[in-house]
Amino acid sequence: MIDVLFLVLPDTLLLDIAGPAEAFRLANQALRRRGRPEAFHLRYAGPQAQAGSSVGLLLAGLEPLPAGFERPTWVVLLGRPGEAPEVVGRGAVWLDARHWLTQTVAPQLAPAGEPAGALRLLTVCSGALLAADAGLLAGRQATTHHELLADLQRLAPTTRVQANRVFIDDGAVLTSAGVTAGIDLALHGIAQVCGEVIAAAVAQVMVVFARRGVQAPQVSALLAHRDHLHPALHRVQDAVCATPAEPWDSGRMAAVAHVTERHLARLFRLHAGLSPRGYVEQVRAALAGQALAQGKSEREMLALAGFATVRQMRQALDRHPSP
Numbered sequence: 001m002i003d004v005l006f007l008v009l010p011d012t013l014l015l016d017i018a019g020p021a022e023a024f025r026l027a028n029q030a031l032r033r034r035g036r037p038e039a040f041h042l043r044y045a046g047p048q049a050q051a052g053s054s055v056g057l058l059l060a061g062l063e064p065l066p067a068g069f070e071r072p073t074w075v076v077l078l079g080r081p082g083e084a085p086e087v088v089g090r091g092a093v094w095l096d097a098r099h100w101l102t103q104t105v106a107p108q109l110a111p112a113g114e115p116a117g118a119l120r121l122l123t124v125c126s127g128a129l130l131a132a133d134a135g136l137l138a139g140r141q142a143t144t145h146h147e148l149l150a151d152l153q154r155l156a157p158t159t160r161v162q163a164n165r166v167f168i169d170d171g172a173v174l175t176s177a178g179v180t181a182g183i184d185l186a187l188h189g190i191a192q193v194c195g196e197v198i199a200a201a202v203a204q205v206m207v208v209f210a211r212r213g214v215q216a217p218q219v220s221a222l223l224a225h226r227d228h229l230h231p232a233l234h235r236v237q238d239a240v241c242a243t244p245a246e247p248w249d250s251g252r253m254a255a256v257a258h259v260t261e262r263h264l265a266r267l268f269r270l271h272a273g274l275s276p277r278g279y280v281e282q283v284r285a286a287l288a289g290q291a292l293a294q295g296k297s298e299r300e301m302l303a304l305a306g307f308a309t310v311r312q313m314r315q316a317l318d319r320h321p322s323p
Contacts, residue, residue, distance in 0.1 A: 001041050002193065003073040008046040008062050009080060010093060014053040015179045016078040016124040017044075023186035023202055027194055030201040034242075039193050047096035054081050065100045072118040074189065075105055079125030079179065084151035087126045088133040101134040110172040112139040122189070123175045124182035131173070132156035142175040143168050183208060196290075197241050200226070204234060225272035225279060232257040233267050236276070240283055245306030248280045285320035288313050 004024050006017050021042055028038040043063060050060040080087045088094065108119040123131050128144035131137050132155035143165045144152045153161045162168055167176035167185045176185040183206065191199035204226065226237060236253045246252075253276050254261040268276050288305040298310050307313035 001037075001071060002039060003041050003043055003069070003071060004076060005043045005045055005066070005073055006076045006078065007065075007097060008044050008051050008059055008078070009097060010048075010051045011054050011080045011082075012051060012059070013079040013081065013125060013179055014055050014057060016127065016182050017053075017059075017076075019180065019183040020076065020122075020124065020186035023183055023190060023206065026202045026205050027190045027198055030198050030205075031194060034198075036194075039190075047093045047100075065097070065104070067104065069108065069119055074120045074122055075101075077121070077123040077127030077130045078182075079127050079145070084126075084129055084148060084155070087129045087148075088155070094130075097130075098134045101131070101136060106134070106136055109136065112170065112173075114171060116172040119172065121173045122185060123173075124185065125177065125179050128152055128175045129155060131175070132159065136173065137175075140170045140173050141168050142170065142173070143177055144175060145178045200241055201238065204238070224282065225274065228271040230267060230271050232259055232264075233271050236264070237279070240280055244280070244284050244287055245303065248276075248306075250276055253280075281316050282320050284313075285316040288317060289321075292317075 004021075006021065008017065024040040024042060028040055031038055044059070044061070045065050046062040047065060049062050050058055051062065052058055105119065105121065108117070109121060110117045110119075121131060121136060123142075123144070125145050126148055128137070128142055129148060129152060132142075132152055135156075137152075137156040137159040139158050141160045141162055142152065142156070143149070143162045146163065149161055149163055153159065165177065166181045167174060167188065169188065174185055174189070176182055187199045187203055187208075190202060226234070228234075236257045239256045240248055240253070250261045250264065254264045257264050257267070259267070264276055268274060268279060272279060274282070284305040284307060288301045288307065291301040291304050296304070298313075301307075302310065302313060305313065307316065
Protein backbone atom coordinates (compact mmCIF):
# COMPACT_ATOMS: atom_id res chain seq x y z
CA MET A 1 0.00 0.00 0.00
CA ILE A 2 1.33 3.43 -1.01
CA ASP A 3 0.26 6.57 0.83
CA VAL A 4 -0.53 9.32 -1.68
CA LEU A 5 -0.19 12.48 0.42
CA PHE A 6 -1.57 15.65 -1.17
CA LEU A 7 -0.11 18.85 0.29
CA VAL A 8 -3.09 21.24 0.34
CA LEU A 9 -2.42 24.98 0.57
CA PRO A 10 -4.79 27.95 0.29
CA ASP A 11 -5.99 28.48 -3.32
CA THR A 12 -4.94 25.01 -4.44
CA LEU A 13 -6.16 24.38 -8.00
CA LEU A 14 -9.08 22.02 -7.48
CA LEU A 15 -8.51 19.99 -10.65
CA ASP A 16 -4.88 19.43 -9.66
CA ILE A 17 -6.05 17.48 -6.63
CA ALA A 18 -9.31 16.01 -7.90
CA GLY A 19 -7.96 14.61 -11.19
CA PRO A 20 -5.05 12.55 -9.79
CA ALA A 21 -7.04 11.58 -6.67
CA GLU A 22 -9.84 10.15 -8.83
CA ALA A 23 -7.30 8.24 -10.91
CA PHE A 24 -5.83 6.60 -7.80
CA ARG A 25 -9.33 5.85 -6.43
CA LEU A 26 -10.36 4.23 -9.71
CA ALA A 27 -7.15 2.19 -9.72
CA ASN A 28 -8.13 0.73 -6.34
CA GLN A 29 -11.60 0.02 -7.72
CA ALA A 30 -10.17 -1.77 -10.76
CA LEU A 31 -7.86 -3.83 -8.54
CA ARG A 32 -10.74 -4.89 -6.26
CA ARG A 33 -12.80 -6.01 -9.25
CA ARG A 34 -9.92 -8.28 -10.26
CA GLY A 35 -9.56 -9.73 -6.77
CA ARG A 36 -6.36 -7.85 -6.06
CA PRO A 37 -5.58 -5.71 -2.98
CA GLU A 38 -5.82 -1.96 -3.19
CA ALA A 39 -2.55 -0.16 -3.92
CA PHE A 40 -3.14 3.44 -2.86
CA HIS A 41 -4.25 5.17 0.34
CA LEU A 42 -5.24 8.80 -0.24
CA ARG A 43 -4.31 11.39 2.39
CA TYR A 44 -4.72 15.16 2.47
CA ALA A 45 -2.51 17.29 4.71
CA GLY A 46 -1.53 20.89 5.17
CA PRO A 47 -0.21 23.49 7.59
CA GLN A 48 -3.83 24.34 8.40
CA ALA A 49 -6.84 22.11 9.06
CA GLN A 50 -8.74 23.65 6.15
CA ALA A 51 -8.00 25.66 3.03
CA GLY A 52 -10.07 27.36 0.36
CA SER A 53 -9.54 26.02 -3.17
CA SER A 54 -9.05 28.02 -6.37
CA VAL A 55 -12.79 27.90 -7.12
CA GLY A 56 -13.90 28.80 -3.61
CA LEU A 57 -14.76 25.30 -2.42
CA LEU A 58 -13.51 24.79 1.13
CA LEU A 59 -11.25 21.78 1.66
CA ALA A 60 -11.58 20.77 5.32
CA GLY A 61 -10.46 17.93 7.59
CA LEU A 62 -6.82 18.17 6.50
CA GLU A 63 -4.39 16.23 8.66
CA PRO A 64 -1.27 17.91 10.05
CA LEU A 65 1.93 17.58 8.07
CA PRO A 66 3.43 14.27 9.24
CA ALA A 67 6.71 14.14 11.10
CA GLY A 68 7.74 11.02 9.15
CA PHE A 69 6.57 8.29 6.79
CA GLU A 70 5.69 4.83 8.07
CA ARG A 71 5.27 3.20 4.63
CA PRO A 72 5.99 4.06 0.97
CA THR A 73 4.66 7.54 0.28
CA TRP A 74 4.13 9.78 -2.74
CA VAL A 75 3.99 13.45 -1.72
CA VAL A 76 2.00 15.49 -4.26
CA LEU A 77 2.55 19.25 -4.64
CA LEU A 78 -0.34 21.04 -6.33
CA GLY A 79 -0.61 24.17 -8.41
CA ARG A 80 -1.94 27.54 -7.27
CA PRO A 81 -3.31 30.34 -9.49
CA GLY A 82 -1.31 33.44 -10.40
CA GLU A 83 2.20 34.41 -11.38
CA ALA A 84 5.27 32.85 -9.76
CA PRO A 85 5.48 35.37 -6.87
CA GLU A 86 1.90 34.52 -5.94
CA VAL A 87 2.46 30.76 -6.16
CA VAL A 88 5.48 30.86 -3.86
CA GLY A 89 4.40 33.83 -1.76
CA ARG A 90 6.27 34.19 1.53
CA GLY A 91 3.22 33.93 3.75
CA ALA A 92 3.31 31.92 6.96
CA VAL A 93 1.38 28.98 5.51
CA TRP A 94 3.81 28.44 2.63
CA LEU A 95 6.82 28.93 4.87
CA ASP A 96 5.52 26.21 7.21
CA ALA A 97 5.03 23.88 4.25
CA ARG A 98 8.44 24.81 2.83
CA HIS A 99 10.11 24.00 6.16
CA TRP A 100 8.38 20.61 6.20
CA LEU A 101 9.53 19.85 2.66
CA THR A 102 13.15 20.73 3.39
CA GLN A 103 13.35 19.09 6.80
CA THR A 104 11.13 16.00 6.41
CA VAL A 105 10.77 15.22 2.70
CA ALA A 106 14.13 16.24 1.19
CA PRO A 107 16.36 14.02 3.39
CA GLN A 108 14.42 10.90 2.33
CA LEU A 109 14.36 11.55 -1.43
CA ALA A 110 16.84 9.48 -3.42
CA PRO A 111 19.47 11.73 -5.05
CA ALA A 112 19.26 12.63 -8.73
CA GLY A 113 20.46 9.81 -10.95
CA GLU A 114 19.60 7.07 -8.46
CA PRO A 115 16.55 4.77 -8.40
CA ALA A 116 13.57 6.03 -6.45
CA GLY A 117 13.22 4.81 -2.89
CA ALA A 118 10.20 4.53 -0.63
CA LEU A 119 9.48 8.27 -0.88
CA ARG A 120 8.67 10.04 -4.15
CA LEU A 121 7.69 13.62 -4.93
CA LEU A 122 5.08 14.38 -7.58
CA THR A 123 4.23 17.90 -8.74
CA VAL A 124 1.28 19.11 -10.79
CA CYS A 125 1.42 22.35 -12.80
CA SER A 126 2.95 25.18 -10.74
CA GLY A 127 3.53 22.76 -7.86
CA ALA A 128 6.99 22.42 -9.43
CA LEU A 129 7.70 26.01 -8.37
CA LEU A 130 6.99 25.04 -4.77
CA ALA A 131 9.41 22.14 -5.08
CA ALA A 132 12.02 24.41 -6.64
CA ASP A 133 11.64 27.04 -3.92
CA ALA A 134 12.16 24.32 -1.30
CA GLY A 135 15.35 23.18 -3.06
CA LEU A 136 14.01 19.77 -4.13
CA LEU A 137 14.77 20.00 -7.86
CA ALA A 138 18.49 20.77 -7.79
CA GLY A 139 20.40 18.74 -10.37
CA ARG A 140 17.26 17.07 -11.73
CA GLN A 141 15.18 17.24 -14.90
CA ALA A 142 11.81 18.93 -14.42
CA THR A 143 8.96 20.66 -16.18
CA THR A 144 5.94 22.79 -15.32
CA HIS A 145 3.22 24.81 -17.05
CA HIS A 146 4.60 26.36 -20.25
CA GLU A 147 3.98 29.90 -18.96
CA LEU A 148 6.14 29.27 -15.89
CA LEU A 149 9.20 27.55 -17.37
CA ALA A 150 11.41 30.63 -17.06
CA ASP A 151 10.31 31.10 -13.45
CA LEU A 152 11.14 27.47 -12.70
CA GLN A 153 14.64 27.92 -14.12
CA ARG A 154 15.12 31.10 -12.09
CA LEU A 155 14.06 29.37 -8.85
CA ALA A 156 16.18 26.28 -9.55
CA PRO A 157 19.24 27.32 -11.61
CA THR A 158 20.82 23.84 -11.60
CA THR A 159 17.63 22.11 -12.75
CA ARG A 160 17.48 20.94 -16.37
CA VAL A 161 14.12 22.48 -17.22
CA GLN A 162 12.39 20.73 -20.13
CA ALA A 163 9.83 22.49 -22.30
CA ASN A 164 6.99 20.89 -24.30
CA ARG A 165 6.75 17.84 -22.04
CA VAL A 166 3.59 16.51 -20.41
CA PHE A 167 5.56 15.14 -17.49
CA ILE A 168 9.06 14.03 -16.57
CA ASP A 169 10.03 11.02 -14.47
CA ASP A 170 13.37 11.72 -12.78
CA GLY A 171 13.38 8.79 -10.41
CA ALA A 172 12.32 10.05 -6.99
CA VAL A 173 10.86 13.26 -8.42
CA LEU A 174 8.15 13.47 -11.09
CA THR A 175 6.97 16.82 -12.43
CA SER A 176 4.09 17.61 -14.80
CA ALA A 177 2.82 20.49 -16.89
CA GLY A 178 -0.68 22.05 -16.86
CA VAL A 179 -3.59 20.89 -14.74
CA THR A 180 -4.79 17.94 -16.86
CA ALA A 181 -1.22 16.62 -17.02
CA GLY A 182 -1.65 15.62 -13.37
CA ILE A 183 -3.99 12.86 -14.58
CA ASP A 184 -1.36 11.66 -17.06
CA LEU A 185 1.20 11.65 -14.26
CA ALA A 186 -1.12 9.66 -11.98
CA LEU A 187 -1.77 7.12 -14.74
CA HIS A 188 1.98 6.77 -15.25
CA GLY A 189 2.42 6.00 -11.54
CA ILE A 190 -0.51 3.58 -11.59
CA ALA A 191 1.03 1.73 -14.54
CA GLN A 192 4.36 1.43 -12.73
CA VAL A 193 2.76 -0.06 -9.60
CA CYS A 194 -0.29 -1.92 -10.90
CA GLY A 195 0.53 -2.61 -14.55
CA GLU A 196 -0.62 -1.18 -17.86
CA VAL A 197 -3.91 -3.09 -17.85
CA ILE A 198 -5.08 -1.35 -14.66
CA ALA A 199 -3.89 2.03 -15.97
CA ALA A 200 -5.80 1.42 -19.20
CA ALA A 201 -8.94 0.56 -17.24
CA VAL A 202 -8.68 3.80 -15.27
CA ALA A 203 -8.07 5.81 -18.44
CA GLN A 204 -11.19 4.32 -20.00
CA VAL A 205 -13.39 5.22 -17.04
CA MET A 206 -11.99 8.76 -17.02
CA VAL A 207 -12.49 9.04 -20.81
CA VAL A 208 -8.81 9.84 -21.38
CA PHE A 209 -8.10 6.97 -23.76
CA ALA A 210 -5.35 8.87 -25.58
CA ARG A 211 -3.16 8.83 -22.49
CA ARG A 212 -0.01 10.88 -22.87
CA GLY A 213 3.29 9.41 -21.79
CA VAL A 214 6.60 10.67 -20.44
CA GLN A 215 7.81 11.20 -24.01
CA ALA A 216 4.48 12.58 -25.30
CA PRO A 217 2.99 12.05 -27.82
CA GLN A 218 3.95 8.40 -27.35
CA VAL A 219 0.98 6.23 -26.33
CA SER A 220 1.08 2.82 -24.69
CA ALA A 221 0.20 0.05 -27.14
CA LEU A 222 -2.37 -1.17 -24.63
CA LEU A 223 -4.10 2.19 -24.95
CA ALA A 224 -3.79 2.54 -28.71
CA HIS A 225 -7.05 2.49 -30.69
CA ARG A 226 -9.00 3.48 -27.57
CA ASP A 227 -9.88 7.08 -28.54
CA HIS A 228 -13.53 6.22 -29.22
CA LEU A 229 -16.64 5.84 -27.09
CA HIS A 230 -18.21 2.66 -28.50
CA PRO A 231 -19.13 0.46 -25.49
CA ALA A 232 -19.15 -2.86 -27.36
CA LEU A 233 -15.66 -2.29 -28.70
CA HIS A 234 -14.36 -1.23 -25.30
CA ARG A 235 -15.76 -4.44 -23.78
CA VAL A 236 -13.74 -6.48 -26.24
CA GLN A 237 -10.60 -4.40 -25.77
CA ASP A 238 -10.91 -4.62 -21.98
CA ALA A 239 -11.28 -8.39 -22.16
CA VAL A 240 -8.30 -8.83 -24.51
CA CYS A 241 -6.04 -6.60 -22.39
CA ALA A 242 -7.09 -8.39 -19.18
CA THR A 243 -6.42 -11.92 -20.50
CA PRO A 244 -4.33 -11.64 -23.68
CA ALA A 245 -3.21 -15.29 -23.55
CA GLU A 246 -6.77 -16.57 -23.99
CA PRO A 247 -7.78 -17.91 -27.46
CA TRP A 248 -9.31 -14.72 -28.84
CA ASP A 249 -10.87 -15.79 -32.12
CA SER A 250 -13.50 -13.66 -33.85
CA GLY A 251 -16.38 -15.71 -32.45
CA ARG A 252 -15.31 -15.23 -28.84
CA MET A 253 -14.73 -11.51 -29.29
CA ALA A 254 -18.12 -11.11 -30.96
CA ALA A 255 -19.75 -12.87 -28.02
CA VAL A 256 -18.12 -10.42 -25.58
CA ALA A 257 -19.33 -7.49 -27.70
CA HIS A 258 -22.83 -9.02 -28.10
CA VAL A 259 -22.72 -8.49 -31.87
CA THR A 260 -22.15 -10.68 -34.91
CA GLU A 261 -18.63 -11.41 -36.11
CA ARG A 262 -19.21 -9.42 -39.28
CA HIS A 263 -20.51 -6.42 -37.36
CA LEU A 264 -17.58 -6.61 -34.93
CA ALA A 265 -15.15 -6.47 -37.87
CA ARG A 266 -16.96 -3.38 -39.16
CA LEU A 267 -16.81 -1.74 -35.73
CA PHE A 268 -13.07 -2.37 -35.41
CA ARG A 269 -12.40 -0.96 -38.87
CA LEU A 270 -14.57 2.10 -38.26
CA HIS A 271 -13.50 3.00 -34.73
CA ALA A 272 -10.05 1.43 -34.29
CA GLY A 273 -8.72 1.35 -37.83
CA LEU A 274 -7.67 -2.31 -37.81
CA SER A 275 -9.16 -5.81 -37.67
CA PRO A 276 -10.06 -7.66 -34.45
CA ARG A 277 -7.25 -10.11 -35.13
CA GLY A 278 -4.82 -7.22 -35.74
CA TYR A 279 -5.78 -5.66 -32.42
CA VAL A 280 -5.17 -8.89 -30.49
CA GLU A 281 -1.79 -9.31 -32.15
CA GLN A 282 -0.81 -5.74 -31.32
CA VAL A 283 -1.67 -6.17 -27.64
CA ARG A 284 0.23 -9.45 -27.46
CA ALA A 285 3.23 -7.91 -29.23
CA ALA A 286 3.23 -5.02 -26.76
CA LEU A 287 3.26 -7.41 -23.80
CA ALA A 288 5.97 -9.53 -25.39
CA GLY A 289 8.05 -6.42 -26.02
CA GLN A 290 7.69 -5.38 -22.38
CA ALA A 291 8.74 -8.85 -21.23
CA LEU A 292 11.73 -8.77 -23.57
CA ALA A 293 12.82 -5.40 -22.16
CA GLN A 294 12.55 -6.87 -18.65
CA GLY A 295 14.90 -9.72 -19.59
CA LYS A 296 12.33 -12.51 -19.41
CA SER A 297 12.90 -15.80 -21.22
CA GLU A 298 11.13 -16.70 -24.46
CA ARG A 299 9.01 -19.24 -22.58
CA GLU A 300 7.87 -16.53 -20.14
CA MET A 301 7.17 -14.18 -23.04
CA LEU A 302 5.02 -16.80 -24.77
CA ALA A 303 3.03 -17.52 -21.62
CA LEU A 304 2.46 -13.85 -20.87
CA ALA A 305 1.49 -12.71 -24.36
CA GLY A 306 -0.33 -15.81 -25.57
CA PHE A 307 1.58 -16.59 -28.75
CA ALA A 308 1.58 -20.24 -29.84
CA THR A 309 5.19 -20.35 -31.06
CA VAL A 310 8.38 -18.33 -30.85
CA ARG A 311 8.27 -17.77 -34.61
CA GLN A 312 4.76 -16.33 -34.39
CA MET A 313 5.88 -14.04 -31.60
CA ARG A 314 8.94 -12.79 -33.47
CA GLN A 315 6.87 -12.09 -36.58
CA ALA A 316 4.40 -10.07 -34.49
CA LEU A 317 7.23 -8.11 -32.87
CA ASP A 318 8.57 -7.29 -36.33
CA ARG A 319 5.15 -6.01 -37.39
CA HIS A 320 4.59 -4.07 -34.15
CA PRO A 321 7.98 -2.88 -32.88
CA SER A 322 8.10 -1.29 -29.43
CA PRO A 323 8.57 2.53 -29.40
